[in-house]
Amino acid sequence: MAGTFELEVATPDRLLVREQVTDAEAPGRNGYLGILPDHAPLLTELAPGILTYTTAGGKRSVVVGGGWMEVLPTGVRVLATVAENPNEIDLKRAEAALDRAERRLKESGEMDIPRALAAAERARARVAAAAQFGR
Amino acid sequence: MPSLIDFRRRIRSVKNTQQITKAMKMVSAAKLRRAQEAVLAARPFANMLGQMLGNVARAAAGSDAVKELPLLQQRESVKKAVMVVISADRGLAGAFNSNVNRGAQKFMQEQAGVTFEIESIGKKGRDYFRRRAFSISGDHQNFSRKPVYADVAAVAAKVSQRYAAGEVDAVYVAYNEFKSVMTQRLQVEQVLPVPLAESADTTEYIYEQPAEVLLASLLPRYVEVELWRSVLESTASEHAARMTAMDAASRNASEVIERVTLQMNRVRQASITREIIEVVSGASALK
Numbered sequence: 001m002a003g004t005f006e007l008e009v010a011t012p013d014r015l016l017v018r019e020q021v022t023d024a025e026a027p028g029r030n031g032y033l034g035i036l037p038d039h040a041p042l043l044t045e046l047a048p049g050i051l052t053y054t055t056a057g058g059k060r061s062v063v064v065g066g067g068w069m070e071v072l073p074t075g076v077r078v079l080a081t082v083a084e085n086p087n088e089i090d091l092k093r094a095e096a097a098l099d100r101a102e103r104r105l106k107e108s109g110e111m112d113i114p115r116a117l118a119a120a121e122r123a124r125a126r127v128a129a130a131a132q133f134g135r
Numbered sequence: 136m137p138s139l140i141d142f143r144r145r146i147r148s149v150k151n152t153q154q155i156t157k158a159m160k161m162v163s164a165a166k167l168r169r170a171q172e173a174v175l176a177a178r179p180f181a182n183m184l185g186q187m188l189g190n191v192a193r194a195a196a197g198s199d200a201v202k203e204l205p206l207l208q209q210r211e212s213v214k215k216a217v218m219v220v221i222s223a224d225r226g227l228a229g230a231f232n233s234n235v236n237r238g239a240q241k242f243m244q245e246q247a248g249v250t251f252e253i254e255s256i257g258k259k260g261r262d263y264f265r266r267r268a269f270s271i272s273g274d275h276q277n278f279s280r281k282p283v284y285a286d287v288a289a290v291a292a293k294v295s296q297r298y299a300a301g302e303v304d305a306v307y308v309a310y311n312e313f314k315s316v317m318t319q320r321l322q323v324e325q326v327l328p329v330p331l332a333e334s335a336d337t338t339e340y341i342y343e344q345p346a347e348v349l350l351a352s353l354l355p356r357y358v359e360v361e362l363w364r365s366v367l368e369s370t371a372s373e374h375a376a377r378m379t380a381m382d383a384a385s386r387n388a389s390e391v392i393e394r395v396t397l398q399m400n401r402v403r404q405a406s407i408t409r410e411i412i413e414v415v416s417g418a419s420a421l422k
Contacts, residue, residue: 010180012284012360013173030343043191044343045352068353070187077183081356 005037006075007053009062011083016062017053024053024076026069027125035076042071048118048125051078061086065122082122089126098123139406142399146392153388159227160381167316167374173282174313174367181364188353192331194339195346204347205299206354209328213304215250217272217294218243219326219362221310221369222260224276228373229380231311231319232259235369238321239309240267252303254294256366272297279370284359287366291359298327310365311372317379319372326361329354 007024009017024035027049046069052061065082101120192207220239222232236259243251252272255261261274273293278286294306306327311319342349 008179008183010183012177012180012363014176015179028343033343040341041339042341042343043187043346043349045349068187068349070190077187079180079184079187 003037005035005039007078008075009051009064009078009080009083011080016080016083016085017060017078019053019055021053021055024051026051026078027064028069035071038073039071039076041073042069044069046078046080048122050125050128051083063089063125065125066118084126094123094126098127137402139399139403142395142402145395146399149388149391149395153385153392156381156384156388160378160385163374163378163381167371167378170367170371170374171313174364174371177364177367181360184353184357184360188329188350188357189331191340191346191349191353195350204350204354206295206327206329206358207350210304213246213249215252215303216246216305216307217254217297217303218251219254219256219290219294219306219308219365220260220264221278221308221365222255222257222263223279223369223373224258226259227380228377229383231373231376231380232257232263234319234321235309235311236260236263238323240264242307242309242323249305254290256290257369278366279373282363282366282370284363287363288359291355291362294327295355295358308362308365310369311376313368313371313375316375319376322365322368324361324365326358329357 004020004022007017007019007021008015022037025032026035026044027047029045029047032049033044046064046067048065049063050061051064052059054060063084063086064078064080067078067080067083069079070077098120101123105120218239220235222235226232239260243249252270253260253264254273254275255264255271256275256278258276261271261276264271273290275286275290294303297303298306305325307323308326309321309323312322314320340346
């Protein structure tokens with residue numbers, strides 16, 4: 001039983017999480033990956049999705065809108081471009097954003113496809129998190 | 136000799152000024168609190184990103200694909216450079232604006248043989264360098280009222296693109312770092328090529344993506360975040376500097392009022408004494 005490691009989640013405008021956790025699961029660019037204590041050093045880009053982790057107080061989660069994760073011997077750092085607690089999500093706004101992004105993808109044309117795709121991905125993650133963890 | 140009325144007028148005018156300086160101090164204090172929170176919240180991300188970038192770049196230093204990345208390339212000779220000067224839009228903030236302007240100018244003069252262009256954030260910096268006939272490549276205003284990440288990111292994208300295209304060989308930023316309410320320190324930092332922190336230990340990473348792919352997405356973000364943090368530091372410093380300056384001005388006004396009141400009383404007393412003498416000497420002449 002190796003115990004815990006420190007998880008930090010930061011965005012450009014705040015430090016969202018800094019806690020001792022026993023495990024974490026992050027939305028890597030190539031699929032979700034689980035981190036346990038004493039994981040080998042690892043670097044990955046993150047896709048929009050839900051980051052879950054277990055503290056002494058139970059399971060928690062935050063929504064990240066993409067970013068990077070660095071696993072170090074001393075702990076795990078998540079640098080997210082955007083991140084929110086599930087209870088901060090405005091479900092209506094997220095659904096509207098998802099709707100808008102999907103419509104743009106269908107119309108495509110002169111639209112910036114990668115940008116619309118990324119927006120859709122972010123909105124989907126938010127909606128999923130809000131649905132999963134309620135208000 | 137000024138008359139009593141002149142003194143009263145002067146006191147009233149100083150009092151009016153004092154009310155304004157007091158109000159400005161209060162407003163700055165309120166804005167300072169918010170700006171201070173913002174900068175403190177932004178520092179961890181900037182620090183962590185810098186460290187992560189350093190770690191990856193060191194671990195992948197050998198690879199040719201990494202050396203090809205435009206934002207990491209060191210130019211052999213720096214001929215043209217951009218100085219991003221972050222100042223305030225408004226004055227009355229003590230030495231805040233002249234501090235950053237003079238510091239940036241001094242730094243530029245020290246770099247012999249380098250032609251600088253100014254990318255100005257804040258009106259005061261633009262005005263200063265325009266008067267001194269520097270070439271100004273960009274002028275951005277209204278950042279400090281409520282800093283917006285997207286605005287700063289646009290400036291970052293512009294200088295990154297110019298650097299990558301080879302138009303300029305280096306990018307620096309000059310701003311007032313927020314140390315505390317009483318102290319703000321001028322900082323001139325190199326933004327591009329991205330300076331990598333020296334450290335002896337390199338970690339062997341497992342890469343989910345190739346290092347050059349990671350770096351290619353991290354580097355532009357790093358430039359954005361560096362500028363973003365600088366803007367927030369500068370905003371907090373601006374409010375702190377203005378608050379201190381307005382506090383000093385209010386105190387000075389109190390002193391002036393005290394001094395003028397004393398003078399006024401002396402003049403009044405002198406005229407009363409003179410009248411009494413007149414009355415007494417008039418009475419004694421009748422005897």
